Amino acid sequence: MDIKEILKHVDHTLLLQTATWDEIRQICDDGVKYGTASVCIPPSYVKQAAEYLQGKTAVCTVIGFPNGYMTTKTKEFETKDAIADGASEIDMVINLGWLKDRRYDLLTEEIRTLKAVCGEKILKVIIETCLLTDEEKIKMCGIVTEAGADYIKTSTGFSSAGATFHDIELFAAHVGPDVKIKAAGGISSLEDAEKFLSLGADRLGTSRIVKLVKNGEASGY
Numbered sequence: 518m519d520i521k522e523i524l525k526h527v528d529h530t531l532l533l534q535t536a537t538w539d540e541i542r543q544i545c546d547d548g549v550k551y552g553t554a555s556v557c558i559p560p561s562y563v564k565q566a567a568e569y570l571q572g573k574t575a576v577c578t579v580i581g582f583p584n585g586y587m588t589t590k591t592k593e594f595e596t597k598d599a600i601a602d603g604a605s606e607i608d609m610v611i612n613l614g615w616l617k618d619r620r621y622d623l624l625t626e627e628i629r630t631l632k633a634v635c636g637e638k639i640l641k642v643i644i645e646t647c648l649l650t651d652e653e654k655i656k657m658c659g660i661v662t663e664a665g666a667d668y669i670k671t672s673t674g675f676s677s678a679g680a681t682f683h684d685i686e687l688f689a690a691h692v693g694p695d696v697k698i699k700a701a702g703g704i705s706s707l708e709d710a711e712k713f714l715s716l717g718a719d720r721l722g723t724s725r726i727v728k729l730v731k732n733g734e735a736s737g738y
Contacts (some may be wrong), residue, residue, distance in 0.1 A: 518542075519712045520730060523707065523711060523726065524551050524552050524730070525553070526710075526718070526721050527554055527686060527720075527721050527723060527726050528557040528699070528722045528723075529555070529556050529723075530544075530556075530723060530724050531543055531556075531559075532559060532674065536558070536559060536562070538732055540556050541566060543667050544558065545570050545652075547575070547727050548570075548580050549570070549698070553573035554575065555574060555605075555606055556576060556581070557608065557722060560578045560602075563576055564602035566603070567602060567636065574607055575605045576604050577604065577606035577641075578604045580592050580595045580599065580608065580609040580611070583610060583675035584613075584647070585611050586612055586613070586614060589627045593630055596631050596634045596635065597634055604638070605639065606638065607639065608641040608643055608699075609641070611624055611627070611643065611645075612624065613645060613648060616644075616649070616653055617653075624657075624664075625660050626664075626666070628660065628666050628722035629664045639668065640666045640667050641720075642657075642661045642669050642670060644661075644669065645676050645682055646671045647678035649678060654684065655687065658693075658696075661692065662692055662693030662695070662696050668696065668699045669696055670701055671685070671699065671701055672702035672722075674701055674703070675701070676702075678703065679701060680702050682716055684700075684702075685713055685716040685718050686716055687701075687716055688717065695718040698719055699720035699721070699722060700721055700722070704721055704725065704726070705723075705725045706725075709722070
């Protein structure tokens with residue numbers, strides 16, 4: 518697959534706790550230069566980044582991150598605030614305790630609430646696959662589909678593991694036709710990126726693919 522095509526599917530990501538504006542600005546510059554799908558950054562930088570980018574690339578941010586156990590009202594406020602600041606894509610973390618407790622109604626309602634806030638803007642739902650059984654992952658495919666979110670996403674990148682090929686295959690077999698897939702966490706090579714896309718992922722949450730291009734380790738750009 519052509520490197521430019523891979524980059525079109527990348528959410529160029531910097532979510533480290535210590536991220537500075539200079540580092541965020543570099544992520545923005547690289548996102549524009551290399552044609553990534555979006556830049557995925559902390560909520561506190563969304564307004565500054567949106568003003569800096571002036572629509573040159575989409576600004577994505579995270580809600581309920583990374584643990585997901587905030588109240589729905591808190592996540593709803595975070596989402597409204599991020600959109601008001603200029604975010605065009607929202608990556609929310611589910612309440613994993615609710616899933617373990619089989620509180621599927623609460624999970625569905627929370628996702629619906631945030632999607633209502635997003636409207637036409639993209640909502641991605643992070644389910645943190647490394648902490649789930651396959652049965653729970655399949656259940657979340659159904660909930661995300663029913664609740665009307667745009668994407669199901671594997672991982673925050675802040676837990677014990679990231680995306681696996683198995684998880685993307687599982688998602689592809691069980692999500693509805695209108696739900697896309699985002700693989701995130703630990704995607705460190707062009708070969709892996711291409712494999713994730715071939716298995717059904719539409720987005721890749723990673724910082725390393727752009728770094729490979731910048732370091733001259735990826736040909737074809």
